[in-house]
Amino acid sequence: MMTTPSLVPLPYRVVARRDDTADTATIALEPVGTALPPFAPGQFAMVYAFGVGDVPLSVCGIDGNRLTHSVRAVGAISGALRALRPGATVGVRGPFGTDWGLPGAAGSDLLVVAGGIGLAPLRPLVLAALAAPGRYGRLNVLVGAREPRELLYPAELTAWNAAARVLTTVDRADDRWQGDVGVVTTLLDRAVFEPRTTTAFVCGPEPMIRATADDLVQRGVEPERIRVSLERTMHCGTGHCGHCQLGPLLLCRDGPVVSWTRARPLLLVREL
Amino acid sequence: MTTAASGFLAALAPAHRARLLGLAREVSFPAGVRLFEEDGAADRFWIVRSGSVALDIHVPGRRGAVVETLGEGELLGWSWLFEPYRWHLGAQVRSALLAAEFDAPRVRAACADDPAFGLAITHGAARVIARRLKATRTRLLDLYGPPDTGAAR
Numbered sequence: 001m002m003t004t005p006s007l008v009p010l011p012y013r014v015v016a017r018r019d020d021t022a023d024t025a026t027i028a029l030e031p032v033g034t035a036l037p038p039f040a041p042g043q044f045a046m047v048y049a050f051g052v053g054d055v056p057l058s059v060c061g062i063d064g065n066r067l068t069h070s071v072r073a074v075g076a077i078s079g080a081l082r083a084l085r086p087g088a089t090v091g092v093r094g095p096f097g098t099d100w101g102l103p104g105a106a107g108s109d110l111l112v113v114a115g116g117i118g119l120a121p122l123r124p125l126v127l128a129a130l131a132a133p134g135r136y137g138r139l140n141v142l143v144g145a146r147e148p149r150e151l152l153y154p155a156e157l158t159a160w161n162a163a164a165r166v167l168t169t170v171d172r173a174d175d176r177w178q179g180d181v182g183v184v185t186t187l188l189d190r191a192v193f194e195p196r197t198t199t200a201f202v203c204g205p206e207p208m209i210r211a212t213a214d215d216l217v218q219r220g221v222e223p224e225r226i227r228v229s230l231e232r233t234m235h236c237g238t239g240h241c242g243h244c245q246l247g248p249l250l251l252c253r254d255g256p257v258v259s260w261t262r263a264r265p266l267l268l269v270r271e272l
Numbered sequence: 273m274t275t276a277a278s279g280f281l282a283a284l285a286p287a288h289r290a291r292l293l294g295l296a297r298e299v300s301f302p303a304g305v306r307l308f309e310e311d312g313a314a315d316r317f318w319i320v321r322s323g324s325v326a327l328d329i330h331v332p333g334r335r336g337a338v339v340e341t342l343g344e345g346e347l348l349g350w351s352w353l354f355e356p357y358r359w360h361l362g363a364q365v366r367s368a369l370l371a372a373e374f375d376a377p378r379v380r381a382a383c384a385d386d387p388a389f390g391l392a393i394t395h396g397a398a399r400v401i402a403r404r405l406k407a408t409r410t411r412l413l414d415l416y417g418p419p420d421t422g423a424a425r
Contacts, residue, residue: 116416146416171411173338178366180341181326183407189279190343205415211406 009091040099041124048091058121105199109137115204144184195220279345317349323369352376
């Protein structure tokens with residue numbers, strides 16, 4: 001269900017913080033006063049570091065009015081957000097964009113494929129699926145990372161494995177890594193799902209999304225049942241500024257989650 | 273399920289699959305066993321039933337670097353099919369391995385005797401090679417590394 005987003009930044013306070021990797025931290029935010037409308041898994045917020053600027057951050061956790069974001073430092077704004085400590089205040093707008101549409105996948109096998117920081121927006125989907133045993137078919141969570149030390153939420157991945165099939169792979173192993181090495185698509189061979197009745201949720205770098213979605217289509221998953229989250233430079237969150245345009249889509253409004261049916265032709269056009 | 277449909281054997285026609293399996297013997301290896309070394313004679317190959325194998329490459333002065341892991345249904349070894357029949361990588365059993373093992377000269381002889389069978393095996397191996405080449409190229413992009421530009425998630 002779509003809610004009307006707040007276009008005015010509301011003050012939120014950092015109430016918890018955890019370093020995930022060398023460049024990524026997870027921060028939990030709670031409203032100082034009025035709370036934003038509820039977020040759905042897959043949607044994003046515009047988070048403003050006062051005096052620096054705002055960036056889109058997907059929610060990786062939704063617990064009442066508490067929002068959790070994993071933020072990777074890739075520039076000045078995300079660097080400032082990653083460095084925040086408990087007690088700091090930020091401005092938050094949202095919720096923006098489309099969600100994963102998990103309830104519509106009831107009865108089908110679920111296939112979650114994440115690459116790198118792409119696991120963050122998929123985390124609330126996994127948690128929602130795990131919280132509703134019996135509503136969905138088999139749950140597979142396939143995760144790829146550059147190195148073992150860059151895997152997000154390793155303890156949670158282990159915990160999820162009790163009720164889901166969780167497989168991880170890295171591009172570069174270290175001496176202690178005993179798991180798989182290779183691209184995340186190689187894990188599809190060991191996922192357990194019936195392609196004709198599977199809904200897939202894919203998030204990560206675009207080439208990884210393309211490779212995964214094309215592989216799934218080859219295996220018989222309907223393109224309409226493959227949902228991908230696309231990343232562009234989002235700014236206004238309302239489809240007005242046009243920074244996030246991808247062909248006919250304004251991804252802050254029409255995305256970030258779209259079906260592979262819509263995304264594939266757009267991702268193959270150069271200079272779109 | 274997707275496991276059988278994506279395996280090397282599943283890509284073969286039933287008659288060719290049966291013929292290939294007629295040349296197999298079941299083997300098992302505990303974790304830690306070195307199956308072959310780089311530049312060694314590629315006189316055998318395997319199709320993994322269960323367990324996993326790490327493919328590695330020798331780096332002078334350092335421990336061998338694992339470049340890929342193979343699991344259920346996958347073809348372990350293709351260097352046996354093309355001259356000079358020497359392994360390109362090393363292989364070590366990572367978790368207890370159950371596999372169908374093939375004697376490479378026997379399979380090559382069977383391929384030579386029956387061109388249709390030989391084409392099927394060659395085509396199947398080529399698909400595996402193409403897939404691994406594509407995966408390797410994707411990894412060369414260092415996709416999960418810090419992006420040059422763009423918004424944070």
